[in-house]
Amino acid sequence: MLKSCLNREILAVIVSIAIQVPLAIFLGHYYDERSFMDTGYLVSAGLNPYQPHLITIFSSNPDLTGINPIIGYPPLWPLLLGLIYRLTFNVIPNLFLYNFAIKIPVIASNIALAYVTKAVMKQIGASEKNVRAAWLFLLFNPFTMLTTVAWGEFDTLIALLCVASIYFLSKCMVGKSSLLLSISLVLKPISFPLIGLPLVCYRTRKAKKIAVYLSVAVLVLLALWFVPFYFLHWMVPSSGFQLTSYFTMAGGMTVFNIVELLWNKTVFPSNLQFLGYLWIPALLIAYYFVYRNPPKSLVGIAKAAVGLLLVFFLTRSWISEPNINVILPIALIALSFKKLDFRNFLFLSVIPLVFLFFNTSIPQLFFLVSPSIISSLVQLDQHIRLWRLIARFIVVVVWQIFAWRLVVEMLARCKNSGNEQLA
Secondary structure (H helix, E strand, O other): OHHHHHHHHHHHHHHHHHHHHHHHHHOEOOOHHHHHHHHHHHHHOOOOOOOOOEEOOOOOOHHHOEEOOOOOOOOHHHHHHHHHHHHOOOOOOOHHHHHHHHHHHHHHHHHHHHHHHHHHHHHOOOOHHHHHHHHHHHHHOHHHHHHHHHOOOOHHHHHHHHHHHHHHHHOOOHHHHHHHHHHHHHHOHHHHHHOOHHHHOOOOOOHHHHHHHHHHHHHHHHHHHHHHHHHOOOOOOOOHHHHHHHHHEOEEOOHHHHHHHHHOOOEOOHHHHHHHHOHHHHHHHHHHHHHHOOOOEHHHHHHHHHHHHHHHHHHOOEEOHHHHHHHHHHHHHHOOOOOOOHHHHHHHHHHHHHHHHHOOHHHHOEOOOOOOHHHHHHHHHHHHHHHHHHHHHHHHHHHHHHHHHHHHHHHHOOOOOOOOEOO
16 A cells, blocks of 8 residues: 555656656746846856846847846856856757756756655644645646746745745754745845744744844855855946836736836836835734734744735735745645645636736747747737736736735734644
């Protein structure tokens, strides 16, 4: 019986990988994957990826030639891209091989995330049915596959680090928790809302533990974020435009995409730019509620994390679809002791999947195999743009309604959740 179950498990993983590999080879998001490919070349060549350069090395695809899109991530991911370029395209100049190599960490993260989430749910006593359902969901969720291994984004790696960080925090192992969360931040800062969790958890909001947590975080951020700029002589992206762009852009999976509908641009009008900072007071208010109801178990911490992440995403002026993947495994843990009716995940994966179509993200994934698709998409959008933007806004409003309901549930019930107390 055990051998049969193990064989079925191995088969499920093989099928998941078999689905992901062709997506990894042939697909990639027109903007993000292009940026990653250019960045890998620039870093390998000893050039600054945070400055514009004329790219001619990828002449087989016209979309990859010209001025590079400036990468918006801290140095750790660009350095990894430089290594990947050096080991692949620099040896065998094939775009599809290079594209696949960039996705290998993503595939590994997708599989590892399913297993880590499964292990955590088992340890806290979730039913075998819930554990298996969550595991299969993470292995085969179409939204996750499209927005990670097909797209090229690595949000499941961030999710993996966050889940592990939350687990160690529940054990009062604040050093390990801080290390993992800080690494997630220097890869992609979307996990920022979780940085204050030790300050509000029942057993970790003590001066000594907070000092350890903050010390590790500061050291990691200095070593992996700021120091590389100095030693590599890269220009720190500190111009006024670069710094404020994170707060003035309006769109993506937020209600602020109405700006594009009303003003035909993806930047707030000057009199509305204050809305780009709305997430700051919103996150502080969310933390106040968690502080008043300090979580005492891993499930409670997971609920607090889901609530904080959602508040951050719902009030930011721009959120990209792949970011939703950070919430999924933590939500599965937070709901471990409920019947995993996947209607609970409708707004977290199905509605965002619909959004992909209205945001034209799906066709953009084919730019490597069909370079003409972007120009064709631009021509089509001239005829359907108004209705597409209206539909996109409606989808986001529906998503917001579901998501705010979950925020209330998570933050109101994070105090007494689950049966595993902090060590």
